[in-house]
Amino acid sequence: MNIHAVICTRDRNKVSPTTNKLVSFLCACNIGVYILSNAKSLFSAYEGAFKRIDPDPEDITIFCHDDIEIRENPDNFVSKLKEALEPPETGFVGPAGTMELGPDSVWWDQTRWQRGKHRGTVFHIDPQGKEYKTHYGQPGEVVVLDGLFLAAKRRVIDEIGLEKPKYFEGEWDFYDIHYTSQAFLKGFTNKVLDLNILHNSRGELVGRDSWHKNREAFIANNELPLEIKE
Secondary structure (H helix, E strand, O other): OOEEEEEEEOOHHHOOHHHHHHHHHHHHOOOEEEEEEOOOOHHHHHHHHHHHHOOOOOOEEEEEOOOEEEOOOHHHHHHHHHHHHOOOOEEEEEOEEEOEEOOOOOOOOHHHHHOOOEEEEEEEEOOOOOEEEEEEEOOEEEOEEOOOEEEEEHHHHHHHOOOOOOOOOOOOOOHHHHHHHHHHHOOOEEEEOOOOEEEOOOOHHHHOHHHHHHHHHHHHHOOOOEEOOO
């Protein structure tokens, strides 16, 4: 079993120190790294890279942001991924997600957070450069996962596909909700894992028009809510 990682970055000639550190960590894990730059769409970038890698059915592919730092022991990190993805029913795994995707299709919805529907922990950096922890809930099964880090086996990805739905107008947004919800609807079990990941972003992309347009399109073309019955 091999593990591959696909990372999109703006300019391959000006890779940030954070991205370089991420690549170094993945290489220390003996993970093949595929860096994409100047992509016009995250959907087509992920789809194209996956086809070029052409992994075996049991190989693991990671799709992650270029602004994360994985603060794990390399051997433990690989073991966590392999163990979580070994069961044939497992879909995607990642550090954060929710057990209930409501009619607004916003996975981090505060009301559901207060009701204990979210899972995972992610570290962030505030505008003053200070690190803080966002704890959503304990690890476990979820409906959808946040896209800062997603991993799945080829046999799962082949089932759902990576192409952009025709109803999405934007090229960059809601890929994570689409991919992981499709895996859930096809009977796979998505999981939040206990991963120590620092994300150098606070989610400002929700202010983009394309995010709102894709969210509205997702709502119009999917039956919501999606939820795990407790």
